[in-house]
Amino acid sequence: MGPRWLPFADVATPDLPLSRLLRLSLFQISVGMTMVLLVGTLNRVMIVELGVATSLVALMIALPIVFAPFRAIIGFSSDHHRSELGWRRVPFIWKGTMWQFCGYAFMPFAILVLAGKGESHRIPEWIGVVSAAVAFLAVGAGMHTVQTAGLALATDLTPKEAHPKVVGLMYVTLLIGMMGSALLFGIALEDYIHARLVGVIQGTALATLTLNVIAMWKQETRRPARHQPKREREPSFRESWAAFLEGDHARRRLVIVGLGTLAFGLSEVILEPFGGQVMGMEVSSTTKLTALLAFGGLCGFGYASRILRRGSDVQRVTQLGAVLGIPGFVMVLASPVTGLMPLFLVGNFLVGFGGAIFGHATLTDTMNRAPDDQVGLALGAWGAVQATAAGTAMALSGILRDLFDEVLGSGTAAGYNAVYVLELVLLVATIVITAPLVRSAAPRPGVYGGGAPEGGRA
Amino acid sequence: MADFDDPDRVWPTGLTLKESIELHKYLIDGARLFFLSSVVAHALVAAFTPWLG
Numbered sequence: 091m092g093p094r095w096l097p098f099a100d101v102a103t104p105d106l107p108l109s110r111l112l113r114l115s116l117f118q119i120s121v122g123m124t125m126v127l128l129v130g131t132l133n134r135v136m137i138v139e140l141g142v143a144t145s146l147v148a149l150m151i152a153l154p155i156v157f158a159p160f161r162a163i164i165g166f167s168s169d170h171h172r173s174e175l176g177w178r179r180v181p182f183i184w185k186g187t188m189w190q191f192c193g194y195a196f197m198p199f200a201i202l203v204l205a206g207k208g209e210s211h212r213i214p215e216w217i218g219v220v221s222a223a224v225a226f227l228a229v230g231a232g233m234h235t236v237q238t239a240g241l242a243l244a245t246d247l248t249p250k251e252a253h254p255k256v257v258g259l260m261y262v263t264l265l266i267g268m269m270g271s272a273l274l275f276g277i278a279l280e281d282y283i284h285a286r287l288v289g290v291i292q293g294t295a296l297a298t299l300t301l302n303v304i305a306m307w308k309q310e311t312r313r314p315a316r317h318q319p320k321r322e323r324e325p326s327f328r329e330s331w332a333a334f335l336e337g338d339h340a341r342r343r344l345v346i347v348g349l350g351t352l353a354f355g356l357s358e359v360i361l362e363p364f365g366g367q368v369m370g371m372e373v374s375s376t377t378k379l380t381a382l383l384a385f386g387g388l389c390g391f392g393y394a395s396r397i398l399r400r401g402s403d404v405q406r407v408t409q410l411g412a413v414l415g416i417p418g419f420v421m422v423l424a425s426p427v428t429g430l431m432p433l434f435l436v437g438n439f440l441v442g443f444g445g446a447i448f449g450h451a452t453l454t455d456t457m458n459r460a461p462d463d464q465v466g467l468a469l470g471a472w473g474a475v476q477a478t479a480a481g482t483a484m485a486l487s488g489i490l491r492d493l494f495d496e497v498l499g500s501g502t503a504a505g506y507n508a509v510y511v512l513e514l515v516l517l518v519a520t521i522v523i524t525a526p527l528v529r530s531a532a533p534r535p536g537v538y539g540g541g542a543p544e545g546g547r548a
Numbered sequence: 549m550a551d552f553d554d555p556d557r558v559w560p561t562g563l564t565l566k567e568s569i570e571l572h573k574y575l576i577d578g579a580r581l582f583f584l585s586s587v588v589a590h591a592l593v594a595a596f597t598p599w600l601g
Contacts, residue, residue: 174566188578192585199592208596221592
């Protein structure tokens with residue numbers, strides 16, 4: 091037995107081969123699986139098959155989002171983690187994986203007890219509620235930890251000019267993980283039985299553990315504590331956070347991420363019901379709308395990787411993403427009036443395309459700007475804002491639609507239209523806030539190495 | 549980067565004592581967490597289908 095069998099990368103490679111990068115991106119598949127399982131699959135199963143009260147289900151789904159703002163703290167702690175083994179990110183990916191695995195291990199039983207199935211109606215109700223809440227919280231916390239530390243590790247390992255490629259890869263893997271697992275969970279739970287639910291959740295647990303271990307194996311360059319210069323005193327989170335916010339337009343950048351993510355996120359949840367109720371599509375075919383949105387996303391990630399690697403200014407690309415969303419939303423709004431199905435489809439494609447470009451550019455910008463000793467904090471802050479905004483959008487869109495419906499009270503489309511108009515307003519606000527950053531960015535042709543090989547593009 | 553000529557390195561893993569202790573800690577923490585969650589899982593399954601009568 092020797093170092094070959096241990097999970098260390100003792101040799102620091104200046105240039106990360108694509109195969110290793112692909113392997114690292116596997117953690118995004120597990121994150122995607124968790125997102126789909128928590129927000130999509132279990133949401134439906136608990137309400138439809140198990141008859142749990144909708145408000146209780148909404149509470150459980152919201153719990154992982156509550157943990158999202160703590161990403162900044164997770165990132166900060168990983169920056170300052172002192173380890174004999176010289177690891178900063180791997181311990182966090184490992185711990186996050188453990189939390190996810192353990193949460194999944196008892197989640198199906200907690201859900202069954204929550205629903206009062208079997209003999210569990212004989213025990214007090216709060217036992218089911220508390221255990222399910224703990225399970226959802228553990229899985230959510232684990233997922234946020236894994237993604238924050240994973241993205242920080244990817245940033246550590248790659249040079250600046252490779253970041254667009256890395257971000258594209260990470261996003262595409264996340265998308266593949268989400269689409270693939272949505273399909274798989276759908277097939278596995280088609281004829282619902284309790285044992286199947288247990289199998290699906292525990293299978294996800296095993297897959298998460300396996301994928302994450304493969305992803306982090308021999309990836310992080312070791313920096314043993316005894317080789318690091320001893321600092322007088324480690325800065326506190328508050329001090330680091332204050333220093334981070336003093337960076338060039340740091341606050342503004344976070345606001346942009348939040349507003350843009352909110353705008354694009356709001357449309358995702360109401361897309362399928364909009365297609366069904368307003369456009370009169372069959373329920374079975376509305377799933378294809380989500381697939382179309384994802385296809386637009388894939389094209390967007392590819393396109394953003396390409397132009398950013400060719401040296402486009404990141405701020406301009408961020409703005410471009412938001413700008414592209416506007417005709418997309420307008421087309422969607424106009425389609426019921428004109429009754430043109432192609433207009434609706436093109437609009438949705440544009441929304442997916444623009445949203446992907448926006449997300450890609452903001453993450454690339456975060457990676458590029460992160461100082462070496464604040465990589466975790468910077469990515470944690472981005473992730474905290476992004477995940478909170480996305481989660482809020484998911485929770486709000488349905489509520490907002492119903493609210494607008496009641497206030498406006500005319501026709502089925504009124505609520506949807508109001509939400510789409512709100513998205514437009516948010517996008518315009520995003521564009522306006524981006525403007526000073528775009529203006530201050532001097533044209534820098536070819537900074538990102540236009541001659542770089544194209545093979546690695548996601 | 550780790551230095552290979554460290555006299556503290558022990559066979560067969562090539563880790564120093566401190567490094568092995570740290571690695572061991574992850575193992576023990578993981579085992580504790582596994583134990584805890586399996587207890588919770590068993591209790592919940594017992595509530596779902598009691599096997600102790």
